[in-house]
Amino acid sequence: MSISGVKLLRSYLITKSNLYELLERISERNKLYAPLRHGDQVVLDLAKSINDILIDYIGHSTLPLKKILIPPREILYEYWIEKKSVTINDNLDKIASERIVIFGIRACDIKSIEILDKVFLREFHDPYYKKRRENTVIIGLTCVSPDKNCFCYFTRSGPEITSGYDLLLTKINEHYLVDVGSEKGESIIISNKELFSDATPESLEVKARIVKETIIKIKDKNDLPFFNEVYDQLVKRFDSREWKEISSLCLSCGKCNFVCPTCTCFDIIDEFDPIRNRGKRIRVWDSCHFLSFTRVASGEIFRKDRSSRIKQRIYHKIVYSVNDIGTISCTGCGRCIEVCPVGIDIREIVRNLAR
Amino acid sequence: MKNPYLPELARIINFRDETPDTRTFEIEPISNDEIRGMPGQFVEVMVFGYGEAPFSISGIRNHPIELTVRRIGTVTNALFKLSQGDIVGVRGPFGRGWPLEKLFNKNILIIAGGIGLAPLRPLIHFIINNRYRFGNVDLLYGARTPELLLYKDELERWSREINVHLTVDKPEPEWRGRVGVVTILFDEIDIDPSSTIALQCGPPIMMHFVTRKLRELGFSDNNIYLSLERLMKCGMGMCGKCTVSGTYVCLNGPVFQCREIRGFIERVPEIGE
Ligand SMILES: Cc1cc2nc3c(=O)[nH]c(=O)nc-3n(C[C@H](O)[C@H](O)[C@H](O)COP(=O)(O)OP(=O)(O)OC[C@H]3O[C@@H](n4cnc5c(N)ncnc54)[C@H](O)[C@@H]3O)c2cc1C
Ligand code: SF4
Ligand code: SF4
Ligand code: FES
Numbered sequence: 001m002s003i004s005g006v007k008l009l010r011s012y013l014i015t016k017s018n019l020y021e022l023l024e025r026i027s028e029r030n031k032l033y034a035p036l037r038h039g040d041q042v043v044l045d046l047a048k049s050i051n052d053i054l055i056d057y058i059g060h061s062t063l064p065l066k067k068i069l070i071p072p073r074e075i076l077y078e079y080w081i082e083k084k085s086v087t088i089n090d091n092l093d094k095i096a097s098e099r100i101v102i103f104g105i106r107a108c109d110i111k112s113i114e115i116l117d118k119v120f121l122r123e124f125h126d127p128y129y130k131k132r133r134e135n136t137v138i139i140g141l142t143c144v145s146p147d148k149n150c151f152c153y154f155t156r157s158g159p160e161i162t163s164g165y166d167l168l169l170t171k172i173n174e175h176y177l178v179d180v181g182s183e184k185g186e187s188i189i190i191s192n193k194e195l196f197s198d199a200t201p202e203s204l205e206v207k208a209r210i211v212k213e214t215i216i217k218i219k220d221k222n223d224l225p226f227f228n229e230v231y232d233q234l235v236k237r238f239d240s241r242e243w244k245e246i247s248s249l250c251l252s253c254g255k256c257n258f259v260c261p262t263c264t265c266f267d268i269i270d271e272f273d274p275i276r277n278r279g280k281r282i283r284v285w286d287s288c289h290f291l292s293f294t295r296v297a298s299g300e301i302f303r304k305d306r307s308s309r310i311k312q313r314i315y316h317k318i319v320y321s322v323n324d325i326g327t328i329s330c331t332g333c334g335r336c337i338e339v340c341p342v343g344i345d346i347r348e349i350v351r352n353l354a355r
Numbered sequence: 356m357k358n359p360y361l362p363e364l365a366r367i368i369n370f371r372d373e374t375p376d377t378r379t380f381e382i383e384p385i386s387n388d389e390i391r392g393m394p395g396q397f398v399e400v401m402v403f404g405y406g407e408a409p410f411s412i413s414g415i416r417n418h419p420i421e422l423t424v425r426r427i428g429t430v431t432n433a434l435f436k437l438s439q440g441d442i443v444g445v446r447g448p449f450g451r452g453w454p455l456e457k458l459f460n461k462n463i464l465i466i467a468g469g470i471g472l473a474p475l476r477p478l479i480h481f482i483i484n485n486r487y488r489f490g491n492v493d494l495l496y497g498a499r500t501p502e503l504l505l506y507k508d509e510l511e512r513w514s515r516e517i518n519v520h521l522t523v524d525k526p527e528p529e530w531r532g533r534v535g536v537v538t539i540l541f542d543e544i545d546i547d548p549s550s551t552i553a554l555q556c557g558p559p560i561m562m563h564f565v566t567r568k569l570r571e572l573g574f575s576d577n578n579i580y581l582s583l584e585r586l587m588k589c590g591m592g593m594c595g596k597c598t599v600s601g602t603y604v605c606l607n608g609p610v611f612q613c614r615e616i617r618g619f620i621e622r623v624p625e626i627g628e
Contacts, residue, residue, distance in 0.1 A: 088364075264593070323601055
């Protein structure tokens with residue numbers, strides 16, 4: 001359907017059994033990542049069997065989508081030294097040209113892609129990220145059962161999301177409503193036509209109602225300001241004495257960074273095998289909570305004080321990102337709250353400082 | 356597009372010792388491509404088998420670029436073990452250098468401490484080669500000992516074109532010059548802050564006191580420039596290591612106007628706060 005050259009994105013319905021059939025077909029030709037059960041956690045991982053895929057689960061996966069697009073450890077290139085010459089092998093060539101489909105992620109992770117794109121594809125393009133990103137199809141799943149730490153409504157990144165996915169599924173009674181978000185998404189529908197039927201006006205209404213109900217669930221657990229409206233207050237409170245107290249418990253373990261869908265800082269390390277004269281440059285996730293993060297050659301450590309490091313994370317999400325990429329970079333997933341061993345809670349910090 | 360993480364292979368054409376722990380390397384890509392650096396920009400140098408580190412371009416000739424490196428840790432020690440003809444990797448140039456276009460027809464005050472003279476050297480060359488386009492030019496330079504002064508033979512030559520003022524923290528018996536931190540040299544110069552641009556690079560503590568002194572003298576934040584050193588891994592605004600108040604020192608710096616830095620939310624020790 002096309003009106004004056006603008007492509008109108010449509011909605012469809014699919015039954016649960018057809019959805020499994022669709023996933024089966026997808027998994028034959030793609031690397032399919034999906035939410036899977038692992039002990040008492042939900043993890044986003046390669047689905048070996050379609051039956052393992054969780055379709056109705058609470059909250060989100062333990063690690064976010066970034067673990068696929070920017071793996072925790074990734075070889076950038078390998079090299080070997082021979083007499084007076086060096087040969088470099090770009091690992092980019094090894095990144096599978098095979099397509100990736102990520103199924104079942106929530107609004108908080110879908111929103112994070114927009115933020116990752118803005119960091120990795122700007123003045124310089126990160127070719128590793130770019131290649132994976134171009135090969136990736138996103139099939140989101142609207143969240144109806146937020147976890148106790150979810151607050152995406154207050155970061156304006158969920159529970160409803162209208163872009164950033166190729167397809168978005170929402171459970172409507174016995175069916176799933178399928179919203180198309182891109183041409184890539186549309187082409188999945190076209191090549192599997194017989195699995196879908198057209199969306200009914202009622203199903204769209206039901207979705208709107210479900211979203212409203214989910215918002216109420218989130219609001220019931222949270223009394224927060226909108227995070228994109230506290231910029232000025234946070235700027236004013238940068239030197240507030242409260243920061244000492246907020247950070248006094250922090251262990252600088254960096255868990256909050258590792259689980260955050262938009263914490264993208266990394267280190268690049270070297271591995272060298274002196275017998276074979278071969279080396280690797282490896283990108284690994286890093287944390288702004290580590291002292292080593294700002295240590296320079298003169299021995300100076302620019303964020304020595306623990307509170308300066310906690311502030312780095314919080315201000316990056318809510319202030320610096322707005323200056324840098326035009327949007328806050330907290331998507332309200334609550335993962336940093338879940339994993340913090342001492343109970344540091346970004347919601348409380350923002351609520352108190354925004355007062 | 357070229358993968359910006361991959362270094363270009365380059366050869367060490369030559370090197371010379373500046374001080375017991377500092378050496379200037381001439382480096383040229385083996386492809387014969389030119390590295391087109393501007394004064395104040397930096398490159399990432401890969402010492403294969405050891406790792407990568409950022410170094411300011413300390414000399415821009417036609418082909419080889421020069422880097423002046425102080426031996427301090429893993430990568431720099433490994434670099435010092437290499438000899439003529441050996442291969443390193445180079446990425447860059449990266450960053451924003453000294454604001455050349457703002458310097459014409461102005462008086463120039465350059466303040467450097469230790470290895471901080473390295474990124475200023477191509478600027479000094481540029482000024483001397485275009486001497487008529489600049490007013491009074493003063494260089495205040497301090498090192499820990501006379502032995503640790505960089506570019507000793509050049510300092511002599513420079514002093515024919517610009518005013519060179521030197522000081523050391525700890526003198527040796529033959530030292531006839533000044534003793535003390537670099538700010539003591541301010542009493543040797545007579546400058547008009549409104550028509551002078553100050554450019555500095557050195558340890559954070561030096562820049563802290565120099566910036567304070569400049570403001571005392573009546574310099575506006577618009578006329579003070581500093582080159583900041585932060586940990587850098589990518590050089591391209593991605594790894595996040597180098598940020599100050601959310602600004603990427605690798606992309607938007609390392610040279611900043613003092614006024615920009617003063618607008619930052621996060622404190623920057625170098626600007627005398
Ligand atoms: C933009 C820019 C321009 C620069 N220009 C120049 C230049 O022109 N010339 C120059 O010489 N340098 C320059 N530098 C600094 C240069 O990058 C460093 O000297 C270099 O990175 C040191 O690398 P290394 O591997 O030799 O040292 P490292 O092994 O990384 O060690 C450096 C120092 O830090 C200490 N250190 C590191 N890690 C730890 C740790 N985990 N625990 C305790 N101590 C630690 C070491 O003891 C050592 O003293 C520049 C830096 C920047 C950002
Ligand atoms: S800061 Fe915390 S709540 Fe916000 S996106 Fe990151 S992990 Fe989620
Ligand atoms: S998870 Fe908690 S304790 Fe660990 S660095 Fe983050 S805020 Fe600090
Ligand atoms: S060095 Fe990586 S962001 Fe600046």
